[in-house]
Amino acid sequence: MSAIDFSTTIGNSWFPAPTFTASGCASSGRELAQFFALKDIGGVVTKSVMTKARLGRPTPRMAETPSGMLNSIGLQGPGIDAFLEKDVPYLLEQRARVIVSIAGETIEEYSTLARKIRSVPGISAVEVNISCPNLENRGLVFACDPDASRRVIDGVRRTLGGELPIIAKLSPDVTDLVSISRGVIDAGADALALINTVLGMVIDLDTGRPHLAGKTGGLSGPAIRPIAVRAIYQVHQALPKIPIIGMGGVATGKDALEMIYAGASGVAIGTANFSNPTSIISIQNELKDLLSAKSFNSLRAAIGYAHRSDNNENNEDDENNG
């Protein structure tokens, strides 16, 4: 059997494999490099970085839930300057493809981050994590406010110029994900990361209070996968030409293929890294085998496969068997 074309493109960036680390689930890559070569995966999406160093929230920051976990870290991180000085050069030295994830508390902060990134060569794309509270609008999360979402992306696009692809990472905790997706694409995003964690809470019955110090936390892991698949499916249906990086509980090659079928051009692996540091390698091997077994000759041919109409089913099969 001939090798299948496993590559994918996000905007004008090319990746040899459609597998990425999910931001916030691989720190800055160094820790996972002890378990596999970072260049062997599609790309490393770094933990969302802000302008200043942050200590994050107090502990407890984590609670395990059925087939998932809640986290409330509060974007602990080194700040953009230390990050660009120490972490990005390391990743580029490992020949990893680097997607830098940024987060801000104001629209201006996102633009400031974009300005700093613009001057750094070698970065493949910028992920804009807009699931952060907007300090200028009573702490309402940007991603839940169509207008604020658009304005963040517009600011980042203006600052970056036209070259570097922008991936907007969206929250599923909204009424109309499609219209928010459309808004950020119109504002200059090239691609979407779907989905961020789902807001949840666990109450400790011994203390009778929320278990996490931050009270609410982001739910991740296989528990949220159907929500992610639905989100990807709906957005791909409305915006079929827009690349989507699918994420939310991907733990096996089958999970990855499900998201590809729903319309994702790639998948990001998050919580699965916690239980198995080499899961991203097994997932990409399994995905490749599955695509072959299902007679796809490229990853591209499988993207959005769940949307095919009954009429061209035969044609597609012919094509895939070729």
Place this chain on the structure above:
Amino acid sequence: MPLINKSARAMIAGVVSNKRVGQYHQLLLNIGDLAERCKPGNFVAIKVGGPDSKMILRRAFAISRISTTGATGGNMELIIAPFGQGSSWLCSQEEGAQIDLIAPLGSAFGIPTEPVQVLLIGGGYGSAPLFGLAQVLYDRGCRVDMLLGASTASKIYAPMEGKRAVNSLRIYTEDGTMGQLGKVTDPIGELIKDLNVGVIYSCGPMGMLSAISSILEGTDVIHQCSVEESMACGIGICMTCVLPVHNPDGSISMLRSCIDGPVMDGATVAWSLVGKNLAASK
């Protein structure tokens, strides 16, 4: 920057034996030549619940003792309290069961280059890794004294074979059902003077570690403590197991107890800030 967890490897290990000891289980796992890489203080992250489990996170356990001389190569001993769903599953695994683990993880106890007087303090089953450590310190020529404490007798873990390397062992229970009535921290102030203690090694609940650190304030006794914060990954990527630690310049960092620990310098941990909101102080 040093490599993180450079000795760590994922493997499937067979259960050699599983014995009940008081309220705990002593689990022996065959880990082959991985045993040579494990040092006292390191921990292991174990997948629990079988392949279709809804428990997706590994459980972290201190490595209690290591032997490299078994017929099948190296073995790892764990002392496990079956209090949660994951640890109960592990305690139910019988001889021959296959366990998915990653080890060795995290920092190890620092061993003095010269023979000094050391005091080992364990709370509950936190005593488990101290017996392996005691042997290493004894071999280094250190005089090793040990204090163990728990709420009640059945929660004291003190195996006969572990005591060989220990010069003296005192046990404290809060209900007086074993050893002396009281807390394990009660005699520390006096002992460090009487014995001229150079280093204290501790492992147990955070309250105990914090109390030892307060007692040692103003002394030059080094306090190496093995901390415990709930962790999702054990390899430094999830950022859930952080502890506030004083930097030399007076600022605070949130360090990961999985890769900057579990063994930390008790004097640098900002015990009073654990669980406190620090956003305003930055």
